[in-house]
Amino acid sequence: MNPIFSLENLNVRFATKEGEVAAVSDLSFSLQRGECLGIVGESGSGKSQTFLATMGLLAANGSTTGRALFQGQDLLKLDRDALNKIRGDRLAMIFQDSGTSLTPHMKVGDQLMEVLTTHKGLSVEAARKRILEVMESIRIPEVDKRLSQYPHEFSGGMRQRVMIAMALLCEPDLLIADEPTTALDVTVQAQILQLFKALKHHTNSAIVLITHDLGVVAGLCDRVIVMYGGRVVEEGAVADIFARPKHPYTKGLLNCMPRLDQDLDTELQAIPGQPPNLQKLPPGCAFADRCAVVTDRCKTERPVLRDYAPGERAACHALEAA
Amino acid sequence: MAFFQAQRDAQIQLMDAAARVRGRSLWKDAAERFARNKAAMTGVVALSIIAIMSIIGPMISPHTLEDLAWDAIGLPPTFENSHWFGTDDTGRDMWVLTWYGARVSLTIGVMTTVIALSIGVAYGATAGYLGGRIDNAMMRFVDVIYALPLLFFIIILVTIFGRNIFLVFVAIGCVEWLTMARIVRGQTLSVKRKEYIEAALAAGVKTPTIVKRHVIPNVIGPVIVYVTLLVPTNILVESYLSFLGLGVQEPLTSWGVLISRGANALETAPWLLLIPATCLAITMFCFNFIGDGLRDALDPKDR
Amino acid sequence: MSTVLKVENLKVHFPIKTGGVLKRRMVPLKAVDGVSFEVNAGECLGVVGESGCGKSTLGRAVLQLIKPTSGRVLWLGEDLCGLSPEHMRQKRRDLQLVFQDPLASLNPRLTVAEIIREPLYAAEPDLGRDEADRRIDEMMAAVGLLPEMRNRYPHEFSGGQCQRIAIARAMVLKPKLIICDEPVSALDVSIQAQVINLLRKLQRDYGLSLIFISHDLSVVRHLCQRVMVLYLGHMMELATRDDLFAKPLHPYTQALISAVPIPDPAKERDKEIIVLSGDLPSPMNPPSGCVFRTRCPKATTKCIKDVPMPEDAGNIHTVACHHWR
Numbered sequence: 001m002n003p004i005f006s007l008e009n010l011n012v013r014f015a016t017k018e019g020e021v022a023a024v025s026d027l028s029f030s031l032q033r034g035e036c037l038g039i040v041g042e043s044g045s046g047k048s049q050t051f052l053a054t055m056g057l058l059a060a061n062g063s064t065t066g067r068a069l070f071q072g073q074d075l076l077k078l079d080r081d082a083l084n085k086i087r088g089d090r091l092a093m094i095f096q097d098s099g100t101s102l103t104p105h106m107k108v109g110d111q112l113m114e115v116l117t118t119h120k121g122l123s124v125e126a127a128r129k130r131i132l133e134v135m136e137s138i139r140i141p142e143v144d145k146r147l148s149q150y151p152h153e154f155s156g157g158m159r160q161r162v163m164i165a166m167a168l169l170c171e172p173d174l175l176i177a178d179e180p181t182t183a184l185d186v187t188v189q190a191q192i193l194q195l196f197k198a199l200k201h202h203t204n205s206a207i208v209l210i211t212h213d214l215g216v217v218a219g220l221c222d223r224v225i226v227m228y229g230g231r232v233v234e235e236g237a238v239a240d241i242f243a244r245p246k247h248p249y250t251k252g253l254l255n256c257m258p259r260l261d262q263d264l265d266t267e268l269q270a271i272p273g274q275p276p277n278l279q280k281l282p283p284g285c286a287f288a289d290r291c292a293v294v295t296d297r298c299k300t301e302r303p304v305l306r307d308y309a310p311g312e313r314a315a316c317h318a319l320e321a322a
Numbered sequence: 323m324a325f326f327q328a329q330r331d332a333q334i335q336l337m338d339a340a341a342r343v344r345g346r347s348l349w350k351d352a353a354e355r356f357a358r359n360k361a362a363m364t365g366v367v368a369l370s371i372i373a374i375m376s377i378i379g380p381m382i383s384p385h386t387l388e389d390l391a392w393d394a395i396g397l398p399p400t401f402e403n404s405h406w407f408g409t410d411d412t413g414r415d416m417w418v419l420t421w422y423g424a425r426v427s428l429t430i431g432v433m434t435t436v437i438a439l440s441i442g443v444a445y446g447a448t449a450g451y452l453g454g455r456i457d458n459a460m461m462r463f464v465d466v467i468y469a470l471p472l473l474f475f476i477i478i479l480v481t482i483f484g485r486n487i488f489l490v491f492v493a494i495g496c497v498e499w500l501t502m503a504r505i506v507r508g509q510t511l512s513v514k515r516k517e518y519i520e521a522a523l524a525a526g527v528k529t530p531t532i533v534k535r536h537v538i539p540n541v542i543g544p545v546i547v548y549v550t551l552l553v554p555t556n557i558l559v560e561s562y563l564s565f566l567g568l569g570v571q572e573p574l575t576s577w578g579v580l581i582s583r584g585a586n587a588l589e590t591a592p593w594l595l596l597i598p599a600t601c602l603a604i605t606m607f608c609f610n611f612i613g614d615g616l617r618d619a620l621d622p623k624d625r
Numbered sequence: 626m627s628t629v630l631k632v633e634n635l636k637v638h639f640p641i642k643t644g645g646v647l648k649r650r651m652v653p654l655k656a657v658d659g660v661s662f663e664v665n666a667g668e669c670l671g672v673v674g675e676s677g678c679g680k681s682t683l684g685r686a687v688l689q690l691i692k693p694t695s696g697r698v699l700w701l702g703e704d705l706c707g708l709s710p711e712h713m714r715q716k717r718r719d720l721q722l723v724f725q726d727p728l729a730s731l732n733p734r735l736t737v738a739e740i741i742r743e744p745l746y747a748a749e750p751d752l753g754r755d756e757a758d759r760r761i762d763e764m765m766a767a768v769g770l771l772p773e774m775r776n777r778y779p780h781e782f783s784g785g786q787c788q789r790i791a792i793a794r795a796m797v798l799k800p801k802l803i804i805c806d807e808p809v810s811a812l813d814v815s816i817q818a819q820v821i822n823l824l825r826k827l828q829r830d831y832g833l834s835l836i837f838i839s840h841d842l843s844v845v846r847h848l849c850q851r852v853m854v855l856y857l858g859h860m861m862e863l864a865t866r867d868d869l870f871a872k873p874l875h876p877y878t879q880a881l882i883s884a885v886p887i888p889d890p891a892k893e894r895d896k897e898i899i900v901l902s903g904d905l906p907s908p909m910n911p912p913s914g915c916v917f918r919t920r921c922p923k924a925t926t927k928c929i930k931d932v933p934m935p936e937d938a939g940n941i942h943t944v945a946c947h948h949w950r
Contacts, residue, residue, distance in 0.1 A: 274785060
């Protein structure tokens with residue numbers, strides 16, 4: 001089966017006065033229709049920049065190489081107009097701070113309407129019908145009243161739902177959600193996550209969920225990619241990664257989280273040290289100076305991603321030795 | 323054991339060396355950014371040249387301010403008789419007049435700004451930090467003064483006290499501090515809400531120390547930028563006061579006076595207008611470039 | 626165990642102007658509305674709730690950084706609410722605060738050593754320079770900062786290190802109580818654990834009392850001995866950690882606990898989530914009776930009429946709900 005979306009050797013660089021910043025390096029993966037992929041990493045791991053780059057939304061000093069194939073088309077080669085046409089139609093994105101993505105001086109209903117009339121060329125009546133349908137499906141109460149309100153009259157959770165509604169209007173083939181629940185409270189997060197779960201069952205869209213929260217990934221995703229210092233360190237099925245993490249960073253991440261199901265009064269196993277400086281990445285493994293099983297080889301030679309089982313990849317010298 | 327001992331010694335030495343390293347303060351960062359800004363540095367150099375010339379320019383020339391050369395009235399710029407910038411319609415040397423004018427204009431620009439700065443910062447910081455009703459009353463007073471037209475204010479002063487260069491200082495300074503006060507107040511209000519102020523309060527630091535260590539250093543950046551923009555504004559205000567005959571008086575001169583007189587002789591002796599006007603324009607540009615450079619250098623977004 | 630802090634019926638109301646020019650009136654925003662609790666020596670009390678529940682306001686009101694509208698804050702038996710500013714300033718050496726955003730809480734123009742020195746000089750102006758330096762070095766070592774960092778500025782550090790600086794500043798006077806306002810929320814997961822472990826170690830080593838304000842139940846469960854749940858300025862439930870997480874009595878606590886994602890696919894997919902409908906009501910116009918009733922799955926007409934009083938459910942477990950039994 002052909003993947004719906006795939007990245008091949010994606011590199012994202014930023015030119016700054018202090019030198020080049022390697023935000024994303026040699027990133028490759030592919031995504032099937034109906035699949036939900038989680039991308040996990042801390043700030044500066046390159047998880048957000050990856051998708052901003054493929055969407056042509058990088059900051060002015062950024063540059064991208066590699067290929068980003070969406071339904072056979074390389075997104076990085078498209079001009080702005082062609083990209084705009086795909087964006088919001090067959091490919092939709094949801095951001096962390098949904099408040100800023102809505103125009104403050106337009107009614108929410110009109111903004112939703114605009115998406116359909118421009119991208120799909122629907123008539124106003126048809127568009128309205130579709131909007132009501134989608135709003136219903138994501139259980140927004142009092143739809144009519146809501147549509148004639150302005151964004152500032154919505155709470156954070158409600159705005160995020162509107163963004164999801166907007167993303168769903170055109171029935172996209174690929175939905176990219178960048179930290180969609182990070183700014184929300186846990187009870188509201190639970191509402192939104194439920195929405196995503198329903199979405200997964202009822203549509204055939206592929207979903208990419210970018211997050212730092214392993215708990216969110218565990219509940220929603222089929223497959224997960226762990227990023228560190230702009231590179232993939234581990235990739236695999238969710239069940240495998242959580243049960244048998246291979247890479248020391250993934251292990252560390254799972255062990256350092258306080259969680260509700262663990263024994264009480266155990267000391268958290270913190271990962272020592274600080275996140276890497278993307279301007280001065282070491283020649284070897286970016287995780288080397290925080291790693292518990294580091295060897296001399298890790299400091300000089302960068303580990304490459306290797307397959308350890310079908311669909312399971314990791315980049316670590318210690319694994320190769322074992 | 324010996325190995326570990328040696329390793330620890332090496333580590334301690336390394337730490338000692340590192341302890342002597344000083345961090346880069348924001349001021350130092352800003353200074354470096356400013357030094358990298360070509361336009362701003364050009365402004366600094368050009369302005370320094372003008373300032374130095376305003377001091378030594380008249381000394382280089384064999385002529386003086388009072389010299390009236392009857393044999394050389396209305397002479398265009400020439401190297402003969404050392405009238406490098408020519409002479410005016412009474413035979414005075416334009417080189418000397420221009421640099422004397424620079425002296426007066428720059429002094430007025432800087433002095434009025436100093437007056438505006440001292441009143442404005444004190445007033446604005448007080449209003450901003452105290453807040454509440456006091457702030458309200460103080461700022462309404464500023465609004466009232468704002469509503470008075472500057473020219474009207476100066477004409478009243480001139481009719482009461484007569485024409486006097488100090489009067490010009492006072493008049494301009496007294497009006498320009500209003501904007502300064504507003505800027506400082508706004509900055510103080512935003513700094514006052516910062517968490518590190520709350521942290522200092524929670525740590526039990528006394529109010530005067532908070533103002534001195536936390537408020538003023540973080541307010542001063544935008545104020546410096548505004549100062550560089552205020553100096554040329556004030557030079558310009560002086561120019562148009564002199565143009566209207568309300569500014570400095572003969573034989574003392576300023577760029578405004580020279581431009582005013584040059585404008586009358588535009589057709590017969592264009593250099594009388596062009597030379598002081600060019601000097602004024604260059605000075606304006608310099609200050610604006612410096613101001614832009616400072617703003618970029620101090621911009622917190624670039625941190 | 627001795628009680629160090631006793632808060633009685635604390636209320637913080639902010640007057641908010643509403644209406645147009647003609648119909649202007651003041652409406653109180655009830656950020657904290659009648660909260661009582663105690664903190665024992667050497668104990669960590671967790672305060673959890675969602676944004677807008679008044680937990681940050683509560684912390685600041687205890688420290689008198691926001692003037693409480695009414696109620697008492699008894700510190701070692703003395704009411705802090707009535708103290709003069711100068712008197713309160715002297716009390717501050719025992720009560721310190723750590724903020725959520727580590728970078729914003731550090732003055733960008735001061736070096737690390739200057740930042741940590743500040744509370745020392747405020748409390749002991751006559752302290753010699755050598756002695757001050759010695760204490761700063763000691764505290765920097767205790768929070769895991771290298772001596773080479775003394776003369777550097779906050780913007781040169783990552784978030785986790787900035788939070789260590791802020792903790793060193795709070796700790797340098799060896800206070801008896803530190804209020805931590807979401808100290809790890811702004812940090813990356815791998816750094817969170819470092820800071821949590823540090824706080825645990827400091828609490829043990831120095832016999833500190835902590836009030837740990839957070840929205841993250843897993844962190845609170847890990848760090849605190851007792852936990853208080855707030856909703857819209859009201860206390861919903863207060864119990865020992867083991868009790869609260871093993872058998873939460875209040876419907877809100879139950880919903881909160883069920884909503885926390887667990888990083889284990891099998892457990893996360895099978896667990897029952899109590900999804901609350903709707904959003905937090907406006908604190909300017911709170912619901913009548915029980916403030917939680919608009920989102921509560923168990924709400925009845927009794928909840929609309931009567932405000933539930935905190936009831937003792939045994940084993941120092943307090944709950945404010947009509948239906949906890």
